[in-house]
Amino acid sequence: MTAPLAIELVGIDKRFGSVRANKDIDLKVAKGSIHGIVGENGAGKSTLMSILYGFYHADAGEIRVDGRPVTIADSQAAIALGIGMVHQHFMLVENFTVLENVILGAEGGPLLAGGVARARATLKRLAEDYDLKVDPDAVIEDLPVGLQQRVEILKALFRGADILILDEPTGVLTPAEADHLFRILKVLRDEGKTVLLITHKLREIMAITDEVSVMRRGEMVATRQTAKTSMGELAELMVGRRVLLEVEKQPASPGRPVLQVENLTARDGRGVDVVRDVSFEVRAGEIVGIAGVSGNGQSELLEAIAGIRPVRSGAVTIDGTRLDLARNPVDAAAMRRHGLAHVPEDRHRMGLVTSFSEYENAILGYHRDPAYGRGPMLDIGAIREAARAEIEKYDIRPPDCLLRTAGFSGGNQQKIVLAREIERDPVILLVGQPTRGVDIGAIEFIHKRLVALRDAGKGVLLVSVELDEIRALADRVLVMFDGRVVGERAPETDESELGLLMAGAAQEAAE
């Protein structure tokens, strides 16, 4: 390679207990390039970047920055070497202003006054140089995520970063916001900065990177010039075999309506209406996808239908039984008795008790089922047997029903929840973000299961912020924006059109 290297990693090794997260990793990143690192969840990408940022220490190996071997003892050292990081979960203090967040750790003296004035000037300059405009006095929690991310980038640039690491930066962005981010990254590269982009979205890699390295199970398996590779090749390298990015399925043959939602309105915890007058129906044998940028009421809609969130007005009909939820609230258990099953969006918070064993989680919410016990006593033997059957059927690994669920990977945890809900033979399945934090192999499995459920004549209501997932699975797509359903489209609809709907463009045009 002729271009000078910004970063060179040689033989990086890192263990967490018995897990070897990084195995003998070599990586070369050219100065002034955008270098992508792809891999499934748990492939060791984030660990590697955390080592580079001084968050963890490698057990073995060498790091060279600008050709010189360095030791990065902590984040402060990384910052001093000109390495900045934009974390997947933003490292921002939510009730601080943009300015306070930017100067935190780089205040420039024991008193704030001088540093604040200097930071204000620097921010103004950076905003102009890199098209990174943010109001310095805005409070973080009032800003949309796209802007919060900009603050993270500004934080790194303010500290003089020449090498910028971005960890899954587009997970929370709308397509338009992601495009804007990419424009910013290109400007940064053209100004001579080096960008390391960690992602599991191949489309982004193809769209923006100059070079791409693929990680699989802690190993660096390949580095390619982006122009000379394809999504298919990268996907294969990531999982070690060819995967279907498309889901194979026959056209749907919808039957009777199994879920009808009429004029549903619900509030969030702050008392603001976040689901507004939503009506739609799901028929037997079809998957209805709800697309939207997260935070537009989809989560609350699912919760309202599932009986977890109080409903202000509106009714829900499940398989012919009409429930006026506003007048007679129904709890989640009753909803289940009506034939509704729910795979919640956040499996850690609502789907599982992670400190419980697999078999205990396998009956959560169904523990009153006479198959699992008599009166107040649980029949542990029967429960474990049922759990083992599900483990077998859903290929849950490791196949150990006594293991605490916290010990399973994201994909296997999701399979535990999915198995629990699907195996109760519901009429309608609500499923939120079924593949969030799930690796490609498991994604494929989960998608197949959902299609199989549909083909068995059940209704599926799918909420996902992954547009690709919605388009691959759904038979009809509803787009939610600002608490309302703003449109229904066929899944084949052009992505940019869906993107515009998701960004509320239709509504603005109507006003």
Added chain:
Amino acid sequence: MFDTLILILDSTVRLATPLLLAALAGLYSERSGVFDIGLEGKMLGAAFAAGAAAAVTGSAWAGLAAGILVAIALALVHGFACITHRGNQIVSGVAINFLAIGLTALLGQDWFRQGGRTPPLSGDGRFTNIQLPFAEALRDVPVIGGLYSELLSGHNLLVYVAFLAVPVTWWVLFRTRFGLRLRAVGENPAAVDTAGISVTWLRYRAVICTGILCGVAGTYLSVAQSAGFIKDMTAGKGFIALAALIFAKWKPVPVMFACLLFGFLDAAAIRLQGQEIPGIGEVPVQAIQALPYILTVVLLAGFIGRAVPPKAGGVAYVKERT
């Protein structure tokens, strides 16, 4: 009537002082994300140390130094348990409270043999009241004279320290680098860590600040307000201070007003003892004494809106494994 009011307000200031010091102490710790229900214990330990040291040396200043040192030592125990070893902050706080109650009584009896008291202090052994300039001369001027010479003048040094600590705390919190980091670490320690700042050292400095102020609070009780340490003399003030801190939503100036309110209730309770209240008659002493506590419960039960604590409060910081 006016004179009565001045008297009640005057004693309000005296009674609010230890609360204010303790509440500000708690503010530093809790703003950094370390909950501290051990304010009571630190105050008690400091009160005993101050009383003992002042009695032995005859110097109030030695008492203050001893009080601060003991409170810092107890704060460091809390820090060691909660920051270094990520122990449960509530359990550690409770332990410190018990430790202080037991040790002060035991050592007090062993050293001085006066039933857990320290020997009475006099002269330089106490912080005596300071007359502000012209207090005597202005005494007879209507309204202003009373306010100045009774209310503002004539308190001991630590009272002024306590009220001075309010703007100082505000300034430290919102105008200094330490304050910015302190507030940040209580909200999102990961943000502080990734900015290359040590979460541990920052939180230790916060609990040391807590120790210093608790030390002053305890010293005030035994060496300024009273003339010596009495067993269990904090009598729940650390908890009332904690309530004031929550009531004030962890903000320095509101903390002062909350403490003044609790101090006023206390003063009014003392004043109302044995008095006939029109329409009600004589109110039992116990009912009046219970008033500040009842108010605390009522206020905390929702009259003040939601008091949102620092987001990372109560949680030890562990680097996330990705």
